[in-house]
Structure formats: C-alpha cells, structure tokens
Amino acid sequence: MQIEIDRITKLFGATAALHPVSLTIPSGALVSLLGPSGSGKTTLLRILGGLEYPSGGRVLFDGRDATALTVQERRAGFVFQSYALFRHMTVARNIAYGLEARPRALRPPRAEIERRVARLLDLIQLPDIGARYPSQLSGGQRQRVALARALAIEPRMLLLDEPFGALDARVRKELRQGLRDIHDKTGLTTVFVTHDQHEAMELADLVVIMSMGRIEQIGRPQDILERPATSFVRAFIEI
Ligand SMILES: Nc1ncnc2c1ncn2[C@@H]1O[C@H](COP(=O)(O)OP(=O)(O)OP(=O)(O)O)[C@@H](O)[C@H]1O
Numbered sequence: 001m002q003i004e005i006d007r008i009t010k011l012f013g014a015t016a017a018l019h020p021v022s023l024t025i026p027s028g029a030l031v032s033l034l035g036p037s038g039s040g041k042t043t044l045l046r047i048l049g050g051l052e053y054p055s056g057g058r059v060l061f062d063g064r065d066a067t068a069l070t071v072q073e074r075r076a077g078f079v080f081q082s083y084a085l086f087r088h089m090t091v092a093r094n095i096a097y098g099l100e101a102r103p104r105a106l107r108p109p110r111a112e113i114e115r116r117v118a119r120l121l122d123l124i125q126l127p128d129i130g131a132r133y134p135s136q137l138s139g140g141q142r143q144r145v146a147l148a149r150a151l152a153i154e155p156r157m158l159l160l161d162e163p164f165g166a167l168d169a170r171v172r173k174e175l176r177q178g179l180r181d182i183h184d185k186t187g188l189t190t191v192f193v194t195h196d197q198h199e200a201m202e203l204a205d206l207v208v209i210m211s212m213g214r215i216e217q218i219g220r221p222q223d224i225l226e227r228p229a230t231s232f233v234r235a236f237i238e239i
C-alpha cells in the first residue's frame with residue numbers, strides 16, 4: 001500500500017511536534033524515520049497508525065483519504081520497543097490474540113488460526129516455542145514474537161518504533177536482518193523509527209531524516225551518505 005503524508009501538522013498545546021510534513025512512501029518500501037530525540041518520529045508514526053490524529057493535513061492510503069479512519073480500519077501491524085506481550089498467555093495465544101479478539105463473524109475458524117500461528121512461528125524462525133510463556137524467552141525472541149503478532153492480522157502496513165532499542169548489538173543486527181527478510185518475503189510497506197543512523201542506513205530502502213518536527217532530507221542511504229542536504233544531516237550522520 002502506498003502512503004502519502006500531505007502537509008501533516010501536530011500541536012501538543014503550544015508545542016508544534018510536527019510542522020507541515022509531506023512524504024510519499026512507495027508501496028512495498030521499507031522506510032526509516034531517523035532523527036534525534038524529540039524530532040517527531042513517534043508522533044508521525046502514531047498518526048499513520050491512527051493512534052493519534054493530526055492537527056492539520058491528510059494521510060492517504062493508495063490515494064484514498066485515510067485521515068479519519070480508526071486504528072482497526074487502518075489495519076496496521078505495530079511493534080514497539082517494549083511491546084509487552086501478555087504474560088499469562090503462551091506465545092501461540094499472544095500471536096493469535098488480534099484474530100481471537102475479533103467479533104465472531106470476522107474471526108477465522110480455529111484450525112485456520114492455528115495454521116496461521118504455525119506459519120508465523122516458521123517465518124520468525126522459532127517454530128518450537130508456541131507453548132512457551134513470554135518469561136521463558138530472551139529479549140530478541142520476544143521481539144520476534146511481537147513481530148509475528150503484528151503480522152497475524154494480515155496488516156496493510158507494518159509500523160515499528162525502535163523495536164530493537166533494548167537489545168544488545170549482536171541480537172539487534174540479527175533481528176534487523178530478520179526484519180529485512182520478512183519484509184522482502186511479505187512485500188509489506190514498512191515504516192521503521194530509529195535514532196541509530198547505522199541501523200537506518202543498513203536496513204532501509206529510503207531514509208527520512210527528521211529534526212525538530214521537520215524533514216531535513218529524504219533519500220536512499222547511499223545518496224544521503226554521499227550528499228547530505230543540510231549541515232544538520234552532515235553532523236548527524238557523522239556522529
Ligand atoms: N502526548 C504528548 N503530549 C505533549 N507533548 C508531546 C506528546 N507526545 C510528544 N510530544 C512532544 O512532541 C515532540 C516530538 O515527540 P516524539 O515523541 O514524536 O519524538 P521522537 O522523535 O519520537 O523522540 P524519541 O527519539 O525520544 O522517541 C517532543 O517535543 C515531545 O515532547
């Protein structure tokens with residue numbers, strides 16, 4: 001699905017978290033929102049997912065105005081840094097949660113849910129952990145399960161906010177590759193928030209550099225590295 005962000009603004013009281021921001025995310029792209037703390041990355045991601053409404057501007061999905069759609073109607077898969085899995089549910093039930101919470105008429109039959117959970121456990125390369133509880137998993141495994149849970153609802157887009165922020169460097173790199181593989185298999189339009197420039201440059205097709213609620217530069221990683229558009233970008237990527 002193509003996502004168009006058309007002159008989106010967001011005010012929190014007197015604070016402008018987003019000045020008019022415009023951006024087109026091509027269908028199937030893996031895009032990174034990169035910028036320092038407070039630059040508006042999470043706010044923009046939450047507006048895409050319908051967790052927050054903009055003060056002005058529009059969001060279009062495949063050319064259709066989606067600004068007023070609810071979270072459910074948008075069908076976004078979310079993964080956050082501390083996506084608390086339900087501790088009293090097994091991994092399999094956690095993954096199935098979004099499907100089982102649907103009203104009966106929209107809920108797939110149990111056998112279909114079980115098949116989907118098994119497929120997703122394969123996809124995250126943890127086929128044997130369905131019966132475990134989250135407390136029996138490593139941090140990296142938990143984030144893989146969170147990703148499977150986000151995918152279970154067959155989302156139209158995947159929205160990730162610093163999903164690997166709490167993990168050590170080696171696991172982080174592994175999961176980055178895992179996400180890239182899953183993205184390439186599913187072709188899902190994916191928006192990935194990070195403040196880690198190496199992560200953004202390694203992972204993304206397109207990097208969007210933000211500062212103080214504005215977009216400083218949009219480009220492919222190599223273009224940004226070779227031709228930083230502003231002194232802010234140059235300083236930020238040279239850290
Ligand atoms: N619910 C809120 N109420 C008031 N101000 C908010 C709220 N959410 C965000 N802000 C403000 O909006 C600005 C952008 O915040 P945002 O969370 O989008 O930044 P970020 O780029 O995700 O930062 P970080 O890397 O620290 O997560 C900040 O100045 C922040 O204080």
Ligand SMILES: [Mg+2]
Nearest residue numbers: 041042043161
């Ligand atoms: Mg944030």
